[in-house]
Amino acid sequence: xxxxxxxxxxxxxxxxxxxxxxxxxxxxxxxxxxxxxxxxxxxxxxxxxxxxxxxxxxxxxxxxxxxxxxxxxxxxxxxxxxxxxxxxxxxxxxxxxxxxxxxxxxxxxxxxxxxxxxxxxxxxxxxxxxxxxxxxxxxxxxxxxxxxxxxxxxxxxxxxxxxxxxxxxxxxxxxxxxxxxxxxxxxxxxxxxxxxxxxxxxxxxxxxxxxxxxxxxxxxxxxxxxxxxxx
Amino acid sequence: xxxxxxxxxxxxxxxxxxxxxxxxxxxxxxxxxxxxxxxxxxxxxxxxxxxxxxxxxxxxxxxxxxxxxxxxxxxxxxxxxxxxxxxxxxxxxxxxxxxxxxxxxxxxxxxxxxxxxxxxxxxxxxxxxxxxxxxxxxxxxxxxxxxxxxxxxxxxxxxxxxxxxxxxxxxxxxxxxxxxxxxxxxxxxxxxxxxxxxxxxxxxxxxxxxxxxxxxxxxxxxxxxxxxxxxxxxxxxxxxxxxxxxxxxxxxxxxxxxxxxxxxxxxxxxxxxxxxxxxxxxxxxxxxxxxxxxxxxxxxxxxxxxxxxxxxxxxxxxxxxxxxxxxxxxxxxxxxxxxxxxxxxxxxxxxxxxxxxxxxxxxxxxxxxxxxxxxxxxxxxxxxxxxxxxxxxxxxxxxxxxxxxxxxxxxxxxxxxxxxxxxxxxxxxxxxxxxxxxxxxxxxxxxxxxxxxxxxxxxxxxxxxxxxxxxxxxxxxxxxxxxxxxxxxxxxxxxxxxxxx
Numbered sequence: 255x256x257x258x259x260x261x262x263x264x265x266x267x268x269x270x271x272x273x274x275x276x277x278x279x280x281x282x283x284x285x286x287x288x289x290x291x292x293x294x295x296x297x298x299x300x301x302x303x304x305x306x307x308x309x310x311x312x313x314x315x316x317x318x319x320x321x322x323x324x325x326x327x328x329x330x331x332x333x334x335x336x337x338x339x340x341x342x343x344x345x346x347x348x349x350x351x352x353x354x355x356x357x358x359x360x361x362x363x364x365x366x367x368x369x370x371x372x373x374x375x376x377x378x379x380x381x382x383x384x385x386x387x388x389x390x391x392x393x394x395x396x397x398x399x400x401x402x403x404x405x406x407x408x409x410x411x412x413x414x415x416x417x418x419x420x421x422x423x424x425x426x427x428x429x430x431x432x433x434x435x436x437x438x439x440x441x442x443x444x445x446x447x448x449x450x451x452x453x454x455x456x457x458x459x460x461x462x463x464x465x466x467x468x469x470x471x472x473x474x475x476x477x478x479x480x481x482x483x484x485x
Numbered sequence: 486x487x488x489x490x491x492x493x494x495x496x497x498x499x500x501x502x503x504x505x506x507x508x509x510x511x512x513x514x515x516x517x518x519x520x521x522x523x524x525x526x527x528x529x530x531x532x533x534x535x536x537x538x539x540x541x542x543x544x545x546x547x548x549x550x551x552x553x554x555x556x557x558x559x560x561x562x563x564x565x566x567x568x569x570x571x572x573x574x575x576x577x578x579x580x581x582x583x584x585x586x587x588x589x590x591x592x593x594x595x596x597x598x599x600x601x602x603x604x605x606x607x608x609x610x611x612x613x614x615x616x617x618x619x620x621x622x623x624x625x626x627x628x629x630x631x632x633x634x635x636x637x638x639x640x641x642x643x644x645x646x647x648x649x650x651x652x653x654x655x656x657x658x659x660x661x662x663x664x665x666x667x668x669x670x671x672x673x674x675x676x677x678x679x680x681x682x683x684x685x686x687x688x689x690x691x692x693x694x695x696x697x698x699x700x701x702x703x704x705x706x707x708x709x710x711x712x713x714x715x716x717x718x719x720x721x722x723x724x725x726x727x728x729x730x731x732x733x734x735x736x737x738x739x740x741x742x743x744x745x746x747x748x749x750x751x752x753x754x755x756x757x758x759x760x761x762x763x764x765x766x767x768x769x770x771x772x773x774x775x776x777x778x779x780x781x782x783x784x785x786x787x788x789x790x791x792x793x794x795x796x797x798x799x800x801x802x803x804x805x806x807x808x809x810x811x812x813x814x815x816x817x818x819x820x821x822x823x824x825x826x827x828x829x830x831x832x833x834x835x836x837x838x839x840x841x842x843x844x845x846x847x848x849x850x851x852x853x854x855x856x857x858x859x860x861x862x863x864x865x866x867x868x869x870x871x872x873x874x875x876x877x878x879x880x881x882x883x884x885x886x887x888x889x890x891x892x893x894x895x896x897x898x899x900x901x902x903x904x905x906x907x908x909x910x911x912x913x914x915x916x917x918x919x920x921x922x923x924x925x926x927x928x929x930x931x932x933x934x935x936x937x938x939x940x941x942x943x944x945x946x947x948x949x950x951x952x953x954x955x956x957x958x959x960x961x962x963x964x965x966x967x968x969x970x971x972x973x974x975x976x977x978x979x980x981x982x983x984x985x986x
Contacts, residue, residue, distance in 0.1 A: 289704040460683035
């Protein structure tokens, strides 16, 4: 068993079940804590410049990764035309830089603002460090090892599917440059920290808001008669 | 008719002496923990002034409440559903802690630990957030009793519609006037905080109308804080949860008045049940601005009307509550006498806390000779009644607060109170009431009998008359499915789980 097997076979198989079980436990038995602690009321201006670009940039970049994982053929076909490849690459890089800029503002904000520091816990710093590593290595990969949108589908898509289908092939990523490996391994660390930190707020995305009634009225004990007629 | 009961409070501003006992009672009961020390679920503002948080009434800035679209429908001023989700990562209308004030304490230990020296040791102020020394630039009731002065009053949004020459008068030093407005959560019928919550964590209790945050479901998106036009939902900066006035429901459920009302020194607060028609809420909240007060009051039902009683029973309202609604002091002031009005009905949330507008600042103008017309004291009452528009605190100002700018309801309330005053003055000072005074009373839409009742409930009402709180029968609602000893030993708002993430 070599390092590559440990890092890219044992670690993912350890962290994913951990994340699932621990998240489920937290959602079911510790629901009070399932959210991120906003510090906007303490500091708003830097948050505006940091949070929006960080979140939207990251969500879009992650969506890109997900598309490459789920629809590799579509990506490959899209990239067959060089102009479309350049467009996709440039878009991905721009979004990565956008997210990184936001992350940098957020890190600076957490470090420099005394009020935000007062509500910062070690876990918040850990998450921020891991995310910054993720974004920096991602942006560097996009610039140093061009056309990731194409080789991702050839390397990471089969690798991740091999993990998902329980026929793991860590050898697929063995020959990648260390920077790319760090980027991938760092993701597993983020998965591991997910249920124990503020990252867990990702699962709280309140999509129900799009269709729930505006007003919520709750009866302590619903009266028996014609109860269906009431909100 | 879908009848529900509402626990409402009425503030008789004419009696408020601005002592803040209510605020302190509330603070000691509920907002003492770290993270909520800046919150005042109950606060008392000196008006004209900018209030707490500063300029909360400026909805162009804070985007609270509802607006009526051209099609006559209601929409949240804060966001649409999609925009609400889009703004999750940054809430653009959230007040900052400095809009309230940075909570502070003093380093008292320095008084004991300071090394021996030639100067007196001092306890320097420190921030309760960072623990670092701060220069205090604002605090709870920073403008207390000063708000009437031009420095603070100038920015009051309610003065915008007041004519410039009246504003100029208001700023003359000899005419400086102020009044107190205590505020709690209005437990609205059409709450904007509930509608704005992406997680659906805020709800209104059907039994008594109390609006509560389920802090297990609350994910701390803070949309409620921005959407509430009264800025009466607060974000706890240590737990991340939204917290608000709970109308002391644990006290109500055990037959006690809310802490603020119970402790009120001036006895300005009245607590009682109002019956209302829940089916009327959407239409009543979306009428044109001029009809708002009327439409809201018409949704409140007469508990003496047999048809209403029958409908309430059919809707499942507890008989004890229907009976209590018939004795409700709030109902008398709001509906029977029509002298209590909701705060800022133009926010269209249908606030269910009501205010009797203050008369004293108007009267004192004349009685203290500050703007005295050249009339014999015996005629003052009549002169005043005819001349309300020259009052020291402009009627337009009160109308901007209590009736969406419409002076008619405010004028009617003040005229009636003034007439009752004149009536009782004649009765107690001269021993008899002359025809002219009865005519004054009549013109104000009142009668000798009603005046006597208003006088009694305003000045002499006992504890039981001011707080008519029916039984909640919580034991029957809880025992079936919850272990009654589950929370034995826990008190107040103790967190059942640590808030650490």
